[in-house]
Amino acid sequence: MSQSSVGDSVRVKFDNPGGRKRMPKYTRKKVGVVQKIRGRMHNPRDHRDERLPIYSVLFPLAELDEHGSTKEKVVVDVFEDWMTAPWEAKHARGQHARPPRSCP
Numbered sequence: 001m002s003q004s005s006v007g008d009s010v011r012v013k014f015d016n017p018g019g020r021k022r023m024p025k026y027t028r029k030k031v032g033v034v035q036k037i038r039g040r041m042h043n044p045r046d047h048r049d050e051r052l053p054i055y056s057v058l059f060p061l062a063e064l065d066e067h068g069s070t071k072e073k074v075v076v077d078v079f080e081d082w083m084t085a086p087w088e089a090k091h092a093r094g095q096h097a098r099p100p101r102s103c104p
Helices: 086-092
Strands: 009-012 031-040 053-060 073-079
Touching (some): 009 053
Antiparallel strands (some): 009 031, 053 073
16 A cells, blocks of 8 residues: 555555564454555665655554454554555455445
8 A cells, every 4th residue: 555644544455575573463444534644664674765654543443352342442553565445355255346436
């Protein structure tokens, strides 16, 4: 997914981009909303020379845990390569077509 903006809905990928495993499993395939763009951060352990943007993504607790409250929220920092648009993950599995574009 290329640059997201604050307020965009995003889905955390299920796979491990580049073999990295530093994303909590409970966030994988879950949909949240970008709350803040934290910028590029040097992380040689996982990204060597890459400096990918990091986003603070807000998830309703109910999205992460079926017994979670809809009023409680969790914020997780997510590297850009872990995110996709919400419809892309479902479309790739054949469950959804791309959402229609809104008319001006």
